[in-house]
Amino acid sequence: MNSHQKSVLVWDPIVRIFHWSLVVSFTVAYLTGEEKNELHIFMGYMVLGLIIFRVIWGFIGSKHALFENFLTSSPKVFGYLKSLFSNKPKHYLGHNPLGGWMVIALLMMLFAVTFSGLKVYALKEGEGPLSMKIEQLSPISTAYAKEDEMQRLVAERDEVGEDYWTEFHESSTNIMLILIGLHLVGVVVSSKVHKENLVKAMLTGKKTIQR
Numbered sequence: 468m469n470s471h472q473k474s475v476l477v478w479d480p481i482v483r484i485f486h487w488s489l490v491v492s493f494t495v496a497y498l499t500g501e502e503k504n505e506l507h508i509f510m511g512y513m514v515l516g517l518i519i520f521r522v523i524w525g526f527i528g529s530k531h532a533l534f535e536n537f538l539t540s541s542p543k544v545f546g547y548l549k550s551l552f553s554n555k556p557k558h559y560l561g562h563n564p565l566g567g568w569m570v571i572a573l574l575m576m577l578f579a580v581t582f583s584g585l586k587v588y589a590l591k592e593g594e595g596p597l598s599m600k601i602e603q604l605s606p607i608s609t610a611y612a613k614e615d616e617m618q619r620l621v622a623e624r625d626e627v628g629e630d631y632w633t634e635f636h637e638s639s640t641n642i643m644l645i646l647i648g649l650h651l652v653g654v655v656v657s658s659k660v661h662k663e664n665l666v667k668a669m670l671t672g673k674k675t676i677q678r
């Protein structure tokens with residue numbers, strides 16, 4: 468850094484802790500995705516907790532963490548894309564317009580993965596917040612229906628749902644892997660184009676700017 472350069476804080480500690488905890492918990496959840504694995508369930512809950520937290524932080528966090536500061540209109544996104552191919556690519560201190568929407572795609576897909584995980588957990592193991600005991604279904608119908616008839620109907624319903632949500636959990640995980648691939652390509656490409664180290668910035672929180 469020379470005298471014309473200045474170091475500024477871009478990513479607050481919360482964003483950085485969120486990011487690297489997410490990388491670790493997602494990776495461990497992915498690697499332990501087998502039947503009846505306590506670590507898998509725990510890491511899945513971690514991911515869910517982290518994304519809920521990040522959404523809240525998107526409304527009350529520091530400047531570059533706020534959704535309103537990095538979600539832009541489509542002309543801006545296309546303008547940024549076009550500028551990448553010019554000799555004067557448009558530089559943003561926080562997320563660039565494309566990266567900003569990628570954050571939303573990543574968070575939404577992570578929600579699909581964790582929600583379907585909770586459904587699988589409920590239907591296969593009868594555990595977790597989405598599991599329902601027969602007695603909880605409807606007090607009136609359970610009072611009048613024959614107990615074994617109810618059991619049979621619920622089992623039938625769960626079996627269909629089980630296959631559906633397991634399939635959903637696996638496919639959404641695979642789509643997530645594709646998004647992560649694109650995310651990493653985005654990080655590498657924009658680091659090159661703007662001649663800055665984005666990975667280092669996500670670690671230290673700081674970027675160097677010209678005065």
Ligand code: HEM
Nearest residue numbers: 482486489490493561562563566570573647654665666669
């Ligand atoms: C080792 C692999 C990874 C590296 C080096 C990396 C790097 C980065 C960098 C540099 C940014 C900031 C982008 C910018 O400057 O606009 C970022 C943001 C982000 N990354 Fe990653 N990433 C990695 C893996 C992941 C994974 C696996 C996920 C999801 C499971 C993920 C989700 C996110 C999200 C949601 C953001 C937005 C951060 C925020 O605004 O809170 N990243 N990543």
Ligand code: HEM
Nearest residue numbers: 496497500501502508511512514580581584585587588640
């Ligand atoms: C980001 C977080 C998560 C990732 C990346 C992930 C990934 C996976 C993968 C790859 C599998 C293996 C699927 C297969 O059998 O081929 C799996 C299975 C499973 N996951 Fe997750 N999962 C996540 C979160 C969760 C959560 C939050 C729960 C529930 C609390 C959960 C519950 C389950 C269950 C019960 C299975 C076993 C499915 C079976 O019997 O085949 N997962 N997960």
